[in-house]
Every structure is written in structure tokens, then in C-alpha cells.
Amino acid sequence: MAADTSTSSRTKVEAGLARRRRREHLFRAGGMAATMVGVLFLIVFFWTLLAQGSSAFVQTFVDLDIEFSADLLAPDGELDTAYADFDGIARAALRKKFPEVSGRNDRRALNRLISVGAGYQIREAIESNPDLLGRSQVMTLPVAANVDMLMKGNIDRSLPEDQRPLSDQQVAWIDALLADDSISTRFNRALFSNGDSREPELAGIRGALMGSFYMLVITIALSFPLGAAAAIYLEEFAPKNRWADLIEVNINNLAAVPSIVFGLLGLAVFINWMAIPRSAPLVGGLVLSLLTLPVIIIAARAAIKAVPPSIREAALALGASRMQVVFHHVLPLAMPGMLTGTIIGMSRALGESAPLLMIGMVAFIVDVPASFSDPATALPVQIYLWADSPERAFAERTSAAIIVLLGFLLIMNLSAVIMRRKVERQW
Amino acid sequence: MQNLRPINEYRRMRDPAGSNSTRESPVMLSSSLDSQEEVSIEEEVENSDAASATLGNVRCDNPYIVAENIDVFYGDNHAIQDVTLEIAKNQVVALIGPSGCGKSTFLRCLNRMNDSIDSARVTGTITLDGENIHSKSLDPVALRARVGMVFQKPNPFPKSIYDNVAYGPRIHGLANDRAELDNIVHTSLERAGLLKEVKNRLDDPGTGLSGGQQQRLCIARTIAVDPEVILMDEPCSALDPIATAKIEDLMDELSENYAIVIVTHSMQQAARVSRRVAYFHLGKLIEVDETDKIFTNPSHKLTEDYVTGRIG
């Protein structure tokens, strides 16, 4: 009898095996397909980004023999860098390459090949070395954005002349410069050292980067201690009653509130009521703190909860006070988890733009902010602003800025993963 | 009735590893209670009011801890009901009883560990060396420095072996300098019988030791604070026989200086290590008596059923 039932059970099990295996295969195939789709999107995303943005990391320059002519720069015998015509000597150097160019319009068209940045660079050179006055030196100067675009192949030569920003004549001059090797591409330092600019070839992300940096400093300085303190209090000290539940629900809700609402709150409270200046990283940081605080509290509470209660009991039984239990045992074990949560909150803050629009951080700001109260934008807002510009040269800078932003996010999330690994190894 | 075994048999019932160190007891009691007595016991249970319910002798000479009419509630759950028990120094008292009868709860009253459970409420008075442990003037921190506790599951801190043992002395400021602290750590490990095994790796994590070593590390950590009482909640339940034997020997030694209260599910262990045994049942303290008496001639039917293995 017993043998009978066991054989019949076995046949039943075996009868179902094929179906179970088929289902398993199907499920696996489905999962793999889902992963592939995700990876495909990711590849397309990164590929387009890199294809469009990588060219912004290099920039076209022209080598010109600059004469720091005393007649032009210091007509009164005294060099006044605020008024001297540095653009003029850059243009003169270029005209020397094309002596045949005459006539107002042609000369203007030629002048338009060099960037206004060339003048700034010449001024800096002579400011750092006044002995240059009266001598001449070969300098590598930035060209105008359109020349750069032509060099990078972003302007189609085959288009009719009236449909491209460079005339046939200008293209011929560029080709002539190219032929005698005086045009070259180099790493685009301006992208990382300049603030925003109307001229694409001079526009950089430093202003936005510093704005984001100042904001994140405020955000981390506020939201980590506050979030950690709140989480410790709620987990370790607060009585577990209906109030605690209410607070918990509210914190979870706050974490899900659309970020633009925090921007409106910041506008009402920090700018209108507390009268902190608009567009300042200070306000941005405060708003982003509000935004990340719930995220950090939730992550920190989870990290504290994950500390085994037996550790707390062991310390309590040895006569540790509750604060000693927290600071000697719970926090060291929860800290990597708390920091992971904080970094995730910070990377969310770094990528936020909506709340910043509400508090006036969306302005065109040329100067790189040097303090928490200087007007500033943030990296995602800069991306938004550039994406809005019509020039082709801003399109590649938009992509470049996105690449930089993603790079920072990647670094932050990577460090979060490493920290999580660490906490997993703890016990 | 006839199931009652001589106490020596309980003692010998230790695992094979421990059998060679079994201590002989001169007590050899025949153990037949007549049926007349049995009826009277059951009547007593039904008629008794709570205070007089405990049979045997809850009092002892020179009591160090006196728990008087203790009730513990977890919310509405009346987990300990009117328990009175005296514990003297230099002896081991074993708390036995079926799971959920409140042994741990009672034990945790003695160092106020129940304070950290929100729903728990303790009434009654407990005095330690004549001092009420619930009085405002006695900080639970100070109390726990005097009443140490070892838990069921070894719970070393995820720190080095040295730091595990040094933690208590550090927070209580027991050592004036590093040398003194080293000394405390070494003697504590020595007394816990662990020094030989860990001498050369004091900086290794305590969590890397074996289960039995971890439990002895926890005991070393407890005695490093130099307490007067040690509470042990099933300290050997997660250990193999060899580790258990080591810890039992350790308890024997420690009982010379400390009052030890141990919760155990092992009759044999209770018989081997304790001087007195308290039997709990459903939150009530049914019977307290000399160990030999409990195992050879218990006064209460429930005690007898439990020690003979009919309930538990």
C-alpha cells in the first residue's frame, strides 16, 4: 500500500515536471528580454549623449602671431587694460594672414572668425607679463563658435551658402588657415573654467557646478545631521504610540511630494518671509534640504532598525546608558547604511531642477559664484537653459553638461554601493 | 511517581563529553509519594491565594536579592503573578519551567531590563542588598553594573575580543590607565576560561569565535564589570556539550563570588549547577526548594510532572 502511493506520487510528480520546466524557461526568457530592453535603452541613451556631447570637450583654436603693438594698446604711452583694444590686435593679426582682404564687409566677415574670447586671452597674457608690450608672440586663440562647428563637421559645407551660418568666402579662409596648419583642436578648458556666456565657445559649466556644489554643501550640512538625529530619536527614544505612527506616515508622504512643491514652499518661506536673496545657493540648499530630509530619515531609520536588538541588549545589560548604546554600538553599525541613504538623497538633490526654478535659480549668470549668497544656477538648470538656446554649439554643450552631471551621479551612487557592501560584511 | 529518578541520575545524564566530570552527590532518596498526598496537593493549588501558592521555601539565609510580590504585565498579559523569591550570594539558583512561563521575564526584572520594553509594567519590590532597585536614587545604569546578564544567544559586539571585554570597564571608568584595563581584560578572560584560546588574537573580532567561545566571551565581558549578581538566560541552549560543560564548570567557580540566577531548560544542568531550583508555571512560581528536594521529592504535582518529563 505504502509502496503503491509512493509510486503514484512519483508518476504525478514526473507528469508535472515538463510543465514546470517549461514555465521556468518562459519566465527566465521573459526576465532576460526585460533586462535586454532596459540595457538597450541605456545604450541608446549613452550613445546619443556621447555622440552629441563628446565633441564639446574639445575646441578649435587658431595660432596667430600677436603684435603687442604699443601704438595700438597704449596710445598715450600708458597701458590701460580696461580700455585697450585687445580685440583690435587679434583682428590685426588675423588680417596679416590674409593681406588681400579689403573692403568693410569682407574685413568684418574675416573678423567674425575669431571669438571675443581671443581679446580676453590677450589681455590676460599682457596682464601677467607686461614686458610683452612692444613685442610679438604666437598665441593660440579661440575661434568663433561657427568655425568650431564647421571644423567638427556640424555645419554642412554642401548646403547652399544662404542656408549656413558661414559664407563661402569664410569657409575658404578657414580652409586656407587649415592648409598652413594654424588651426587646431585642443581640450576645451573653457568648458570647465568659465561661467555661462552668450558666446557658446566661451560658455562653461563652472558657474553651475559651483552653484550645485554650494547648494549640496548646505544640503548635506543640514539634512544629514537633522535626518540622523530625527531617525535616532524616532527609532531609539520616541515612545511607540499613535503619534509615532502619524509622524511615520507623514514622513513617507513628504518623501513622495513632487519636488516643485518644495520650491514653492521655499519661495514662500525663505524668500518672501525670511527675505533671503533670490537665486542664492543658500536658498537652493535650504529647499533641497527639505526635499532630501525625508529620504534620509527613512534610510537612516531602516539602517538603525537593521542593527540587531541583541547588540543593544548586550550593551544595556553591561550598564551602558541609552545614549551610550546609541553612540557606541548602534550608530557605528548603522552609519554606512545612513551614509548610503544620504548619498542617494544627495544625488537626487544634485539632479533636481524644478524646485530651483521656483526660487529664481534659473537666471543667466555669467560670474562664477564665490559664496553661498552669490547668485547662481545649478547644473541641471544650466542644462535646461542651454537646451533652450538655438545655437548648434549650445546643443553639444548641453550634452556635455549632461555627461558631467551623470558622471557626478555615477560617482555618488557608486560610493553608495561600496558603502552598502561594507555594511553587509559587518555581521 | 515512579518516574522520579535519583538526583544522581540527573547529574549523570549530561552529555558524554561532560560525564567524566560529573559530580557525585551523596543524596539518594527513594521517591514514592502516596496517592493521599497527591490529592492534597491539588486541593492546595485550587484553594491557595496567590501569595501562599509557592510551595517549598522562597526564603533563604542571608538573602542578597529579595523579590517581593512581583507582578509583570505586558499590556494586558499578566506574565508574572505575585512571585516572591529570595536569592543569596555564593549560590546558584536555577529557574525552570515550560516555555513562556515567565522565567526570562522574572530574570529581566532583576536588572530592570524590562524597562526598555514599552508595554512592560512591573509592580512589587525588589531589593538588592537591602536597597530598592526601583528607587529613584538608583540609576538602572548603576544597577546593571552590579547585576550582570548573559543572554541565550551569544551576542558579542562586532568589535575586537579585547574591546568586547574592555567595554564595561571603559564606560564605568573602572580602569585608570591602559595597564589596568589590560589587567582587567586578561583576568576576566582567564576566569571565563577563554584566555588560553584567544591570548594571541585579542584584536580579532569577537564575532569570529565559535559559539561556545562567544558565550564565554560574553561571560568574560560581564564579569569584567565586577558585578555582584550574574543573571544567565539559557546560556547553554545554543551550545554543544563540550562548550556547555565548560560553562557549567565556570558557573561553579563563579558561584564562589557571585549570586547566580540561571534559566535553563535542561533538568540535568539545573541538577548539576544549582543549589536551589525555582519552578515556574504559567507566570506563577509553583515551588522553590533545595535542588535535591525538587528532583527527588517535589511537593507539587506540576513540579513533579515537569521534572519527570511529563510536561514541558
Ligand SMILES: Nc1ncnc2c1ncn2[C@@H]1O[C@H](COP(=O)(O)OP(=O)(O)O)[C@@H](O)[C@H]1O
Ligand atoms: N517583549 C515582550 N512583549 C510582550 N510579551 C512578552 C514579551 N516577552 C515575553 N512576553 C510574554 O510573557 C510571557 C512570558 O515570557 P518569557 O518570560 O519569555 O517566558 P520564558 O522565558 O519562561 O520562556 C509569554 O507569554 C510571552 O509571550
Ligand SMILES: [Mg+2]
Ligand atoms: Mg526565555
